[in-house]
Amino acid sequence: MLIGTAGHIDHGKTTLIRALTGVDTTHLPEEKARGITIELGYAFAAIDGDVTRGDPAAAARTLGFIDVPGHERFVPTMLMGAAGIDYALLVVAADDGVMPQTREHLAILHLLGIARGAVALTKCDRVEPARIAEVQADIAELLASTALAGSPVFPISAITGDGIDALRAHLLAIARDEDACPPDAGFRLVADRRFALAGAGTIVTGTVRSGVVGVGDTLLLARPEGFRREVRVRGLRANNRKADTAGAGSRCAVNLGGIDFGEIERGDWLLHPALARPTDRLDLRLELLADAPRKLGQWASVTLHHAGGHAMARLVLLDDALEAGGLAPGASALVQAVLDRPVFACCGDRIVIRDAAGRETLGGGRVLDPFPPSRHRRRPDRLALLAVLERPDPAERLAGLVASAPLGLELDELAAAHNLPEGRWQVLLPQAHHLQGKTGGRVFSAAAWAALGEAVLARLAAHHEAFADEPGVERERLRRMCAPRLPAPAFLARLEALLAEGRIARAGSAWHLPSHTVELDRADRRRADALLARLAEGAYDPPWVRDLAEACEIPEAEVRSLLRRVAMCGEVFQVVRDLFYPRATVARLVGIVAELAERNEGRVRAADFRDLIGGGRKRSIQILEFFDRVGFTRRIGAGHGLAHTLRGEAPVSGENQEGRVTIAPP
The missing domain is CATH 2.40.30.10 (Translation factors)
Incomplete structure (x- = not known):
């Protein structure tokens, strides 16, 4: 168990630790010369027996003491020491009584959520019993509004030794009952x-x-x-x-x-x-001290202390405090802290805020979301999510968080935000919480997973009704229709799950409903093969529908209809109206685009593409726009800066995914 002292300068914190452990925690020459604590000091005492003897496992049965400086100039050092303690030992000198740093240190302990502690009333050998009773009453009144209300008070004298044994026995008893912290989080x-x-x-x-x-x-x-x-x-x-x-x-x-x-x-x-995932924004539940000097308004500047460091921060009020004109002393509110430098933080971490000059403690609170959005931060659904994050039970909090995410949550961010690396989130989110599990680096609730699948099916059905002659929708285009903010790997995982269930099918790069199929009789198959052969002979400049109709002596309308049906199976692609490219030719064009992108820092220009395929500029633009339309590339820039960049899956992904036409029996 780790015990941290707190209290005003020269109230005997270092002397008390020396009396309890026999260790002098001052180690700097300046500290010894000035008689004050400047840096954090440490001392240890075994719960059972001498601290210098015993087996290594006895480290878990050792009392650790952190001695913090009491001077107001060293409050940031005090914050670093107090941030990790299990038990507070507030030190008040009987002759001085409650002093300014007594109040500030106690406020910091309260803001850090330290709810266990005791009070050492030191220097009792210097005062009369009436003074001891008076200071005890002041201490009880001081503690009443804090998390340490009702803590025991031990009148002691480190010089005579009076009360030291009683305080030591109390601390040892608390430590013996201390439960070991479960190793359920990352180090x-x-x-x-x-x-x-x-x-x-x-x-x-x-x-x-x-x-x-x-x-x-x-x-x-x-x-x-x-x-x-x-x-x-x-x-x-x-x-x-x-x-x-x-x-x-x-x-x-x-x-x-x-x-x-x-x-x-x-x-x-x-x-x-x-x-190790830095953030420069924190969504917090912030509490302002009752004796804070003023309201904190929108975009107030403060110093935010977290763990071992601090940063300048601007506060964005998120809830009713904004309508009230600011966060009033003694009140609490949801705020977003925008930091001037990044920090490593997790949900549940405690923070303390001081004024911008770092001279006065104003309040503190708890981190709710270390990776909040910078936009739409006051929307009702966002505030509802923060309410979920305020739930004390980790399993309930995570279950509510996942249930409120229609597009799932990124697992890496979830692990970093809640300190659940190496799959520990699975312990807190079992199947009883309706989790689908790990999918494309995300986790979904069962309801969100099912709703995403239904959205895909509904969108495909609508597309088939509107464009009956198209084979389906390419993956990236379908993602933009259904869930544009969902990462591509997660969307692909959902499509593959629907494919495995037989609820959707795939023809080449086009995804479609199983009912959206085409069947050719033998005569149509022979005519289709003849058309495909002429398209292949045309290489990068295949014949138009009217030319195919004339060459094959088939009515133009029948050629157009037949090629569209063949396109539904992924054997040809309609680049523009009445211009079809066979699958093998499109595969070669895909390779050319990829090669150009690699050569030219990811950019493909129509002029370079035209030079490689040997056609005109208009045809090059038509092909590149087709690639844009199916989600393989994206058009960027304008004028002389117009180019295309690789965006997603190519329309031809490999022969193992090639769609074939079903031949009906004669």
């Missing part, structure tokens, strides 16, 4: 120190925020601004003991291989690679 640690140790190499220290790390693990050392380095865990010390593993709440020193300590900065993250 996260913010480095607060880094150094090189002779014979060992690079060491980083920090508090494990979530997950478990073990010797031999491969992790990512990263900072949100872009630095990334894969590192290997060579050794561990957890709560001042050599250990093979360390879990959430442990003070951990990690010996890293693969990096020099000079490359590491304070505030860098050591984490599971799936969680």
Whole structure:
């Protein structure tokens, strides 16, 4: 269990920890010279027996103490230490009583969601019993409106030793009842120190925020601004003991291989690679302190503290606080924080905001969505989604989140947002929550999966009715008709599932309903083969329908009808009205377009395409526009800058997917 001190400067925090553990947490010469804490200090005491003896597994049965500075100039350092603690030890001197930093530190503990703690009423040897009773009453009144209301108060003197044993016994009893944190999340640690140790190499220290790390693990050392380095865990010390593993709440020193300590900065993250997804926007439930000096209006500028670092942020009010003219002291609201630099954050992380100058604590809250949209952020459906994200139960929260996503959710983003890497989302989202599972890198509710399939079927039916002579719809074109915001791999997975169920069929690159078919008798098949042969002979300039009709002595209307029926099976493609290209020729044209795109940085110009196929400019434009229409390319630019870029699936995907005509019996 990790215990963090809090309180005003010179109220005896460091002296108290020394009395409880025998460890002096000050280590800087300046701290010793000035008699104040400047940097975070750490001390450890075994729950059972001496901290220096015992097996490595005893690290989990060790009390860890973080001593934080009490001076108002060092509140950011205090925030770094308090962010990872399990239990708060508020220190109040009996002679001074409640002081400004007592109030600010207590407010920070409340905003960080730390609901367990005790109060050490120090320097009781300096005052009369009446003064002790008076300060105890002040403390009870101070705690009443916070998460630490009702916490026990221990009058002590670190000089005489009075009350130290009672406080130590209380802390040990709490620690013995502490449940181990389940390893159901990815590993996260913010480095607060880094150094090189002779014979060992690079060491980083920090508090494990979530997950478990073990010797031999491969992790990512990263900072949100872009630095990334894969590192290997060579050794561990957890709560001042050599250990093979360390879990959430442990003070951990990690010996890293693969990096020099000079490359590491304070505030860098050591984490599971799936969680290294930066964001510069956070949707929050923000609470303003009751004694905050003013309302926070739309686009208010604040300093936002998260984990081991801070960023300047602008606040966008999302709910009723906007109509009320701002977020009033003592109230809470949904806000979006727009940051001036990225952070690594997960749903449930706690943040604290201070004024823009970083001098006064204003409020704090909890991250709801670390990857929110920048547009339509106040729409009713978006606010309803944030209400779902406020649910306390993780399984209920995730089930509601997925149920509210008609196009599913990206699994990588879901894992990073909720700290559920390596498929842990499946534990919280079993089939009982109506999940379809992993599909194209996304997860869908059963209802959303079924609705997407019905949308595809309805759109194909409408298209067949309107264009009965077309073979179907190419994949990318169909995606734009049904779900343009759905990523192409996920849409393809849905089509393939419908194909496997026999609810749709495919002819070449065209998807269609099974009932949308064509059958040719033997006579039509012979005439079709003759037409296909003449089209193939024409290469990149095949004959028009009227020329085919004249050459084959077939009425023009019958040639047009027959070729359209053959096109429904993917053997020919209608580029423009009355101009058909056989499948093999289209495959060669696809290759030419792909080659040009590779040569010219992804751009295909009509003039270059014309030179390679040997036709006129008009014909080149017709072919490229056909590729645009079926979703293979996209037209960009205008005038002399007009070009086409590769966009999606080619109309000819391979011989294994070639559609064939069914020949009816004579």
